[in-house]
Amino acid sequence: METREVLFEYVLRLGDNALILGQRLCELLGWAPELEEEMALANIALDYIGQARMFLSYAGEIEGKGRDEDQLAYTRDVLDFRCALMVQQPNGDFAHTMARLFLMSAFNEQLYGWLVRSKDQRLAEIAEKALKEVRYHVRHSGEWVIRLGDGTEESHRRMQRAIEDLWLYTGELFTPDEVDQAMAAEGIGPDLAALKPAWQQKVEAVLREATLERPADGWMPTGGKDGRMHSEHLGHILSELQFLQRAYPGLRW
Amino acid sequence: MGVEVRDPELERIRAVLTQVQDPEIPQLSVVDLGIVREVVRDEAGVPVVRITPTYSGCPATALIEFEIRRALDAAGFAEARIETVLSPPWTTDWITEEGRRKLKAAGIAPPAPGERRGALFARDPEVACPRCGSTDTAKVSEFGSTPCKALWRCRSCREPFEYFKCL
Numbered sequence: 001m002e003t004r005e006v007l008f009e010y011v012l013r014l015g016d017n018a019l020i021l022g023q024r025l026c027e028l029l030g031w032a033p034e035l036e037e038e039m040a041l042a043n044i045a046l047d048y049i050g051q052a053r054m055f056l057s058y059a060g061e062i063e064g065k066g067r068d069e070d071q072l073a074y075t076r077d078v079l080d081f082r083c084a085l086m087v088q089q090p091n092g093d094f095a096h097t098m099a100r101l102f103l104m105s106a107f108n109e110q111l112y113g114w115l116v117r118s119k120d121q122r123l124a125e126i127a128e129k130a131l132k133e134v135r136y137h138v139r140h141s142g143e144w145v146i147r148l149g150d151g152t153e154e155s156h157r158r159m160q161r162a163i164e165d166l167w168l169y170t171g172e173l174f175t176p177d178e179v180d181q182a183m184a185a186e187g188i189g190p191d192l193a194a195l196k197p198a199w200q201q202k203v204e205a206v207l208r209e210a211t212l213e214r215p216a217d218g219w220m221p222t223g224g225k226d227g228r229m230h231s232e233h234l235g236h237i238l239s240e241l242q243f244l245q246r247a248y249p250g251l252r253w
Numbered sequence: 254m255g256v257e258v259r260d261p262e263l264e265r266i267r268a269v270l271t272q273v274q275d276p277e278i279p280q281l282s283v284v285d286l287g288i289v290r291e292v293v294r295d296e297a298g299v300p301v302v303r304i305t306p307t308y309s310g311c312p313a314t315a316l317i318e319f320e321i322r323r324a325l326d327a328a329g330f331a332e333a334r335i336e337t338v339l340s341p342p343w344t345t346d347w348i349t350e351e352g353r354r355k356l357k358a359a360g361i362a363p364p365a366p367g368e369r370r371g372a373l374f375a376r377d378p379e380v381a382c383p384r385c386g387s388t389d390t391a392k393v394s395e396f397g398s399t400p401c402k403a404l405w406r407c408r409s410c411r412e413p414f415e416y417f418k419c420l
């Protein structure tokens with residue numbers, strides 16, 4: 001692949017992770033356990049959709065085929081998506097929703113924190129903007145992990161299960177493939193493995209405070225960010241996300 | 254980067270911008286909020302208005318650009334360009350003194366200095382009630398009607414109010 005194609009793939013991943021996580025959170029509108037949390041989730045979802053727009057617009061420019069953020073979001077098929085398995089996971093109960101948001105936001109905090117120094121200036125600027133928001137997401141979700149983990153017997157049990165269920169998908173985030181390696185070699189993206197210690201420290205500190213057990217690292221699936229083997233959930237997410245443009249192609253406001 | 258020298262045309266453009274309201278907090282102009290970063294001339298001498306979005310997903314961003322465009326056109330500055338800059342990212346520190354005064358007048362407490370950003374279970378900042386000035390206040394909800402505002406209430410005068418969060 002040419003550098004430009006690799007960069008397109010890489011930026012697409014950043015955009016798709018933000019888009020699908022944002023879409024997942026949007027599904028909770030009208031379903032949150034209380035009004036205050038409803039507002040919080042909607043605001044966090046909006047941050048991620050905003051980040052997705054910035055990344056996908058840039059991806060479209062890199063590709064140079066005239067596709068804009070909307071076309072990339074609404075007209076690509078499942079296999080052309082490049083999002084991590086983590087963001088595809090269902091909302092589940094509130095513990096799962098918060099555990100997923102926490103594990104992913106803590107990853108994004110490290111990733112964007114690195115990208116601020118990327119040799120790609122546009123990525124650095126987007127990351128600088130997004131980093132401020134993501135720090136807040138880590139705080140909000142981290143507080144819920146602690147509150148539920150160190151809460152009642154029932155909330156503890158549920159949060160422990162959520163962390164265990166989702167731990168499986170943390171491996172892919174830190175497993176570099178040839179796209180990650182090429183970007184790291186160019187100074188555009190980080191060495192993913194090098195981000196892990198800081199992420200681990202943060203996550204473990206929260207789990208400790210939440211009186212939760214850190215799951216063991218076993219075999220972990222990959223295949224989301226390279227589109228090789230998505231979860232069965234992604235198609236369902238897209239059927240809702242893309243419904244309007246599928247039913248009425250090219251429809252505009 | 255353009256040099257900020259006295260330039261009557263740019264001064265007039267700045268004056269026009271002080272009349273463009275923020276769509277979500279109409280008491281404040283886009284200048285008060287620090288959304289307008291600078292008004293300069295590019296190499297060709299064309300006036301450029303540099304603006305910065307507040308939050309990535311702020312739905313008002315596109316509308317703000319549209320309103321600025323409309324105001325510039327109406328004032329005879331159709332040739333002026335609008336440029337969006339992301340870096341450095343917008344911060345509430347850029348809300349002007351005038352903007353903070355207007356926020357308070359509108360019943361919205363301006364961002365408190367020294368609010369801790371990021372620590373888990375951080376203590377809430379000391380926020381003065383925009384109506385009676387009392388600092389005996391409490392946060393009701395981290396989120397309010399827009400991404401930038403939280404809901405608070407005053408224990409002295411018992412009124413609810415909005416607080417413009419630090420970013």
Ligand SMILES: [Zn+2]
Binds near residue numbers: 385386
């Ligand atoms: Zn009061």
